Amino acid sequence: MVEHPDVFPLPGLPGEVTIYEVGPRDGLQAEKQIVDTRTKIEFIRRLRQAGLTAIEATSFVSPRWVPQLADANQVLAGIGAPDGYRHPVLVPNQKGMDRALEAGATEIAVFVSATERFAKENLATTVDGAIEMAAPVVRQAAEAGIPVRGYVSMCFGDPWEGRVPLGQVVSVTRRLADLGVRTISLGDTIGVGTPGHVRALLESLGAAGIGMERLALHFHDTYGGALANVLSGLQCGVSEYDSSAGGIGGCQFARSATGNLATEDLVWMLTGLGIRTGVDLDRLIQISGWMAGKLGRPAPSRVVAALYHDEVDEPLF
């Protein structure tokens, strides 16, 4: 049985990639069945043991909008802040920032939309309104020395508005960059992007003065294109990718947003390309198998489906 790919590098790709794990936040946020707080904390602890160092832990959004993450305080307290790990939390507005700071957050992520309709569906505001909501939060974080990541959603298509012009994405990304957001993650919220589209967007951003070192890519795998899109991103020089363990996830505020690109599928391809990630694939597969048991259905990840052995799901710690 082949449990790891052979290594055949392609020229011109980065030697190392940062994997930004979103399973505990993007992966769980749309789960209807409330996952208990202890399981969420254990999930994050196990992900750390698998070598993931940047793990988005939860979000301080309205618990009325996202009941699953109403325990953000307890999750953050439960996971601690060990050296060498980043645990950003999603913050939509000042109220979320106040809650996050009180809970001891050490890194935050703000989020805006490239489209008007999703700004309304996801944040009850407009594109401008979302940026205005993020601005004081970003300023406060800068004053407190807290790093800020930013997401732009619906960069490749929108379930209501359809095509999203490149210029629209560039303009919103530019505004986030001008606020001082360190890394901006371009979200293919509904998974409709294709590799040429990824390149066209990255080239437009580059032409607008936004360097690849400031960008990350966040693919949902609805149409199975996420890995091809990562390869396109790598060829353009982007070296940070968001993914969720097991490929769990979605967004209840956007029709047809299914799971994120699975971290295992990403690690498999990067390993085969000889690109370092620091992730222990075998361990991660076991963790996703364990989490799938908690969620009551198989993990969407192809690699987990191929390689998970539930007979060896002994406690890892």
Ligand code: HMG
């Ligand atoms: P709103 O209903 O307009 O809020 O929602 P409001 O300002 O009118 O306040 C209403 C009530 O909510 C008030 O309480 C506020 O205090 C409270 P009341 O006075 O009625 O008792 N409230 C809050 N409570 C706790 N935490 C807060 C908070 N804010 C207000 N932060 C709001 C506006 C922004 C709050 C809402 O739209 C919201 O929470 N949206 C977040 C939705 C979300 O989490 N979506 C998923 C994450 S984004 C995503 O998945 C995309 C991404 O993965 C990238 C990609 O794939 O593209 C990042």
Ligand code: MG
């Ligand atoms: Mg997402």
